[in-house]
Amino acid sequence: MQQHNDWLPDYRVTNYKVKPGDTLYLIAKRFKTHISAIKKINKLKSNILFVGQYLKIPPTLPDGIYVIGSTGPSVKKLQEVLSFIGFDVNNDGYYGPVTSKIIKGLQQKFPEIVIDDGVYGPKTKKIIDNLLSVNYEIVRNPESRTVLVNKLNALNPDYVPKNLIVPEIPFSFTEFRPQKLMRADAANALEALFAKAKQEGIELNAISGYRSYEYQHKLFSRNIKANPKANLFSSRPGESEHQTGLAIDISSPSVDNRLVQSLGETKEGKWLEANAPEFGFIIRFPKEKENITRYRYEPWHIRYVGKDVAKRIMDNNLTLEEYLGKVNN
Ligand SMILES: [Zn+2]
Missing domain, CATH: 3.10.350.10 (LysM domain)
Known part of the structure; x- marks a missing residue:
């Protein structure tokens, strides 16, 4: 990388x-x-x-329709834009499987606007142009513990973290699902967090950790169909930090293991917020920071950043965006 x-x-x-x-x-x-x-x-x-x-x-998008096998300067122009956004593509003017896959991944972000057929046309041009207007970027440090993944900084569709393991902690379900996975460093820290909770009589359950790009696509497509404002609580594919393997949703039997804001009012939610930084986790979407994170308050979503960073962020009532000096409004 x-x-x-x-x-x-x-x-x-x-x-x-x-x-x-x-x-x-x-x-x-x-x-x-x-x-x-x-x-x-x-x-x-x-x-x-x-x-x-x-x-x-900066490079600009071509007009026209391009499919696998298309060649020429317009395809090259398109590839230059994709490179500018941060995708790994050769600007060779050949619309091959790599280019088509990138286009498909972009289309999957907007299931309410375009079909994900990997074909570039006017609708796809429009969605990519909108991304250009907000300086949308593919993140280049996906392995970093402090990687910023949000509505403007997205992971590659094929990014899968190394060392995904299942932490030994109670989940709200028993069978194996990929959502049980976490990156090993985060999983170890999570086990320590859960051990302390148990010691202090706090009952927590893990709900959902790692989410692949495909899974995010499935979730978002379902959510946006049911609610046009779904992007306030549900990420477009590639924009969820669950794909980093560093984030996990936690709940408690006191709220029936649901992911609800009232978790923050329970003794379990309060314990989680107070103790998370000691183990390297932050509450990623705090109260009254919606204008920065662009997500509603989520007392259940914790993100591993390492102990020192977590303490600095939580002690100073910051978001990861503010800590990194990357607030974009
Ligand atoms: Zn979450």
């Missing part, structure tokens, strides 16, 4: 020399791109431009 710092995207860059009267808005419009994308690729902190300044212009 390439490291974040020396990662260099594989796409052609157009350079543009700023002329009198130019604004970011006008330049974005002329090149059919977005102000946010121009700022990102040029690392601009403000909207102020200087005449004579050179700007890189």
Whole structure:
């Protein structure tokens, strides 16, 4: 895996020399791109431009319909955009299985808008263009304990953490399901957390840990069909940190093992919030931070980040976004 710092995207860059009267808005419009994308690729902190300044212009999406076997400069253009977002694809102008699989994965994020057939067309162009406008990125450090996975920073469809194991803790169900899995470091910490809970007479049950991209797709498709606002509590595929193997949902018999906000009012919920950091976990979606996390309060969802980071985040009433200095609004 390439490291974040020396990662260099594989796409052609157009350079543009700023002329009198130019604004970011006008330049974005002329090149059919977005102000946010121009700022990102040029690392601009403000909207102020200087005449004579050179700007890189981000790659833009082609029109048309492309399927497996399509070739040419438009396919290359599409691949340049996919590279810009952070996908691992050769910009060879050939719409092969790799390109098609990436497109399918993107389509699976928006089951309410487009069919996931791996074919690029106008609807798919629109969803990718919307992602470009918000600087959507594929995360490049998925193995990091402090990896940020949220509505703007997504995991690759085929990302599966190494060392997934079943922690020896009580679950709300007995049979094996992949949702019992956790990354080994998080699983060990979780066992210690549960051992202390038991010692102190606190009854907790694990509900759901690891979730593959496919499983997230299945869940989200079902949720969005039932509720158009489902994205407030249910992640689009690739955007759930359950895919990292570092997150797990915990509940208690006191609320019938349900994932409900009232868990936070019970002695078990309060114990979990107070004791999680000692074992390296944080309450990932705290109260009154919805504008930052973009999820409702979830007293049941804990995320492993390691002890030091967990303490700093919880002692200072922060979110992972704030801790990492990556608040995007
Ligand atoms: Zn969760």
